[in-house]
Amino acid sequence: MGIVEQIGFSLISKTLQENPLPFDTYGAISGVFVLFLWLITFLFCIMLIDAKLMTRKAATVIYLITLIIGGLIMAAIPNPLLPIQEIFLALASRNDLWYLLPVLVVLSILFGTSLLVGRIFCGFACPLGTFQELLSLINFKSNIKQQKKNKFHFEVSRQVTNKIRWLFFGVVFLFALLWSILILPLFNPFSGFLFLHPPFDFTLLISFFGLIVIGIASIFFYRPYCRFLCPFGAGSDLLSRFAKNTYQRTEDCTECGLCEKICPTQEAASNSKKGECYYCNRCVEICPEDAIKLNLDG
Ligand code: SF4
Numbered sequence: 181m182g183i184v185e186q187i188g189f190s191l192i193s194k195t196l197q198e199n200p201l202p203f204d205t206y207g208a209i210s211g212v213f214v215l216f217l218w219l220i221t222f223l224f225c226i227m228l229i230d231a232k233l234m235t236r237k238a239a240t241v242i243y244l245i246t247l248i249i250g251g252l253i254m255a256a257i258p259n260p261l262l263p264i265q266e267i268f269l270a271l272a273s274r275n276d277l278w279y280l281l282p283v284l285v286v287l288s289i290l291f292g293t294s295l296l297v298g299r300i301f302c303g304f305a306c307p308l309g310t311f312q313e314l315l316s317l318i319n320f321k322s323n324i325k326q327q328k329k330n331k332f333h334f335e336v337s338r339q340v341t342n343k344i345r346w347l348f349f350g351v352v353f354l355f356a357l358l359w360s361i362l363i364l365p366l367f368n369p370f371s372g373f374l375f376l377h378p379p380f381d382f383t384l385l386i387s388f389f390g391l392i393v394i395g396i397a398s399i400f401f402y403r404p405y406c407r408f409l410c411p412f413g414a415g416s417d418l419l420s421r422f423a424k425n426t427y428q429r430t431e432d433c434t435e436c437g438l439c440e441k442i443c444p445t446q447e448a449a450s451n452s453k454k455g456e457c458y459y460c461n462r463c464v465e466i467c468p469e470d471a472i473k474l475n476l477d478g
């Protein structure tokens with residue numbers, strides 16, 4: 181095994197120690213507990229958004245709780261890349277495919293919520309997502325004047341993010357096919373959260389470095405990892421386009437276009453599919469007519 185495969189193998193072992201998948205009793209209990217936490221977060225966020233109580237302060241408190249508890253204390257729980265990684269590894273080894281069943285259940289539940297209400301998971305429950313969202317607050321405002329003065333935010337169109345995303349996946353999977361499937365964990369920045377958990381291990385430095393780069397990029401580009409590179413995000417984007425229960429304009433809308441100007445992902449247009457809407461609430465905050473609501477009757 182070469183050095184890269186050794187690091188990949190070591191990352192998988194460490195991630196599984198910290199975030200065991202539900203294929204033994206302890207893992208099953210942890211898996212059910214994490215799903216339970218996610219469902220509570222999910223219902224709580226829907227309730228706040230629907231009641232128009234998801235203010236900037238409330239959202240920031242939720243981002244911080246997710247980042248501190250899920251990211252820093254629990255070392256990246258939930259980690260939506262882990263089941264995807266497991267599927268590839270199990271398919272490559274052609275062993276123990278039975279244990280993919282609980283992994284598939286976890287993924288289906290996460291993706292199922294995208295199909296229902298869009299990217300609530302990415303908006304509030306993903307530690308890496310909330311890490312990027314918090315840093316985006318530096319340069320991505322809910323105020324057109326402030327945003328115009330601010331030279332340090334860069335818009336990237338949806339077409340470009342899609343192209344980069346699929347090109348990146350193509351290159352990574354080509355490498356994995358030609359070289360070794362064990363290079364996949366190197367592209368999982370969630371493992372970077374483990375770096376802060378003793379004992380210190382240099383193999384985690386690559387993922388930690390990835391996390392730092394993503395953090396810095398998030399100040400200038402809105403959620404760069406989610407929009408350019410995350411495989412769960414890519415799947416969730418596709419499914420969320422079918423979600424009916426998302427932010428919609430009401431008849432109070434005067435077509436002033438402010439929400440479209442402020443949305444960092446170009447998803448505020450009335451005919452937008454909302455695949456990349458992270459419930460950041462910038463459109464709701466800027467709307468002078470209070471004409472953007474969560475449509476739960478869809
Ligand atoms: S796209 Fe990926 S990194 Fe971003 S919030 Fe969703 S799961 Fe997390």
Ligand code: SF4
Pocket residue numbers: 427442443444445446447448456457458459460461462463464
């Ligand atoms: S549509 Fe609104 S909530 Fe969704 S990403 Fe755009 S500004 Fe944020």
